Amino acid sequence: MSINREDGRPGRQGGAAFLLAQLGAHAAKLFAERIAGLDLTPAQAGLLRLLARTPGRSQRELADDLGMPPSRFVPFADELEERGLIERRKNPSDRRLYALHLTEQGESLLAELHKAGAAHEQQVCQALSPEEHQQLSALLRRMAEQHGLSPGVHPGYRSIRPDRPHVRSEQ
Amino acid sequence: MSINREDGRPGRQGGAAFLLAQLGAHAAKLFAERIAGLDLTPAQAGLLRLLARTPGRSQRELADDLGMPPSRFVPFADELEERGLIERRKNPSDRRLYALHLTEQGESLLAELHKAGAAHEQQVCQALSPEEHQQLSALLRRMAEQHGLSPGVHPGYRSIRPDRPHVRSEQ
DNA sequence: TATTGTTATACTCTATAACTATA
DNA sequence: TATAGTTATAGAGTATAACAATA
Numbered sequence: 001m002s003i004n005r006e007d008g009r010p011g012r013q014g015g016a017a018f019l020l021a022q023l024g025a026h027a028a029k030l031f032a033e034r035i036a037g038l039d040l041t042p043a044q045a046g047l048l049r050l051l052a053r054t055p056g057r058s059q060r061e062l063a064d065d066l067g068m069p070p071s072r073f074v075p076f077a078d079e080l081e082e083r084g085l086i087e088r089r090k091n092p093s094d095r096r097l098y099a100l101h102l103t104e105q106g107e108s109l110l111a112e113l114h115k116a117g118a119a120h121e122q123q124v125c126q127a128l129s130p131e132e133h134q135q136l137s138a139l140l141r142r143m144a145e146q147h148g149l150s151p152g153v154h155p156g157y158r159s160i161r162p163d164r165p166h167v168r169s170e171q
Numbered sequence: 172m173s174i175n176r177e178d179g180r181p182g183r184q185g186g187a188a189f190l191l192a193q194l195g196a197h198a199a200k201l202f203a204e205r206i207a208g209l210d211l212t213p214a215q216a217g218l219l220r221l222l223a224r225t226p227g228r229s230q231r232e233l234a235d236d237l238g239m240p241p242s243r244f245v246p247f248a249d250e251l252e253e254r255g256l257i258e259r260r261k262n263p264s265d266r267r268l269y270a271l272h273l274t275e276q277g278e279s280l281l282a283e284l285h286k287a288g289a290a291h292e293q294q295v296c297q298a299l300s301p302e303e304h305q306q307l308s309a310l311l312r313r314m315a316e317q318h319g320l321s322p323g324v325h326p327g328y329r330s331i332r333p334d335r336p337h338v339r340s341e342q
Numbered sequence: 343t344a345t346t347g348t349t350a351t352a353c354t355c356t357a358t359a360a361c362t363a364t365a
Numbered sequence: 366t367a368t369a370g371t372t373a374t375a376g377a378g379t380a381t382a383a384c385a386a387t388a
Contacts, residue, residue: 124187127318230346
């Protein structure tokens with residue numbers, strides 16, 4: 001039942017691939033808006049999760065995982081450090097490296113983040129019954145695996161910004 | 172300790188919403204790469220499709236649909252016009268407006284675009300059986316409808332660029 | 343006076359590439 | 366010599382706002 005477009009053509013624009021991109025962008029936007037309430041961007045949330053999973057890694061490694069150049073990672077980490085969410089410890093075995101860790105405050109914000117993630121999941125899949133929700137997850141998991149997508153932070157994070165309300169620094 | 176995943180394995184991050192965003196970004200990237208072979212960006216493809224569906228609209232309307240400011244639409248349309256894919260006709264009833272149309276060349280490129288779209292659909296859903304593929308489409312359609320997403324061009328187009336190989340015009 | 347298309351400008355974002363300190 | 370972190374700079378991409386023509 002292709003409910004839309006009766007203009008002959010393949011009904012609703014595109015099939016699953018198009019819907020995937022459309023819904024994915026929408027979901028990413030909703031998530032960005034949601035965690036903006038925690039004063040976090042998706043990339044910042046991604047770093048917190050990476051540090052929760054594997055503490056003590058170097059900036060270079062983390063920058064690679066987040067898909068950003070090391071030079072951009074510096075001010076990125078600076079802000080989270082100033083906010084007391086992460087901590088740069090010196091790595092004693094190689095003094096060139098930092099070992100990044102979550103602070104206690106970072107851990108508790110991460111807990112908020114997990115709550116936000118659960119609410120987000122419900123919001124996005126609101127239209128589905130619990131069984132359908134599971135079905136969808138299973139299908140998507142298979143697809144992600146087949147495409148070699150890693151379970152971690154996804155690169156779509158890079159381009160999503162939470163419609164910032166024009167808070168310019170000075171001047 | 173991360174309350175993240177309890178199944179031992181670091182667990183795939185997130186549920187359906189996360190997978191949706193991840194796969195959606197991946198699909199959008201694949202599509203951008205594919206149509207880069209036609210010398211089109213996703214936004215350009217979007218305009219061609221809009222013009223095929225409803226010819227003769229004004230730049231302002233089209234810019235709105237594509238989610239770009241009118242000022243940005245001007246050079247955007249310029250390029251497609253120079254390439255002979257679209258045409259600016261004067262609207263006789265209101266001489267402030269242009270009426271944009273596809274050229275014949277634009278129509279035939281659109282046909283190529285549809286072929287690319289079909290191949291893309293297969294590539295993205297490769298992991299699924301035909302039945303599962305249909306299942307997925309149905310679930311996603313319901314979700315898109317519930318979220319009020321229109322069947323047309325989606326705004327995720329805005330941020331996807333096809334990793335351009337540094338082909339600068341002249342200079 | 344409002345609106346379309348256009349141009350100009352200013353600003354944000356980002357990557358590239360130097361620089362330092364360690365190895 | 367190579368690498369981690371940092372800083373500086375330049376370039377692309379963008380929106381904002383002024384402008385001319387028409388309504």
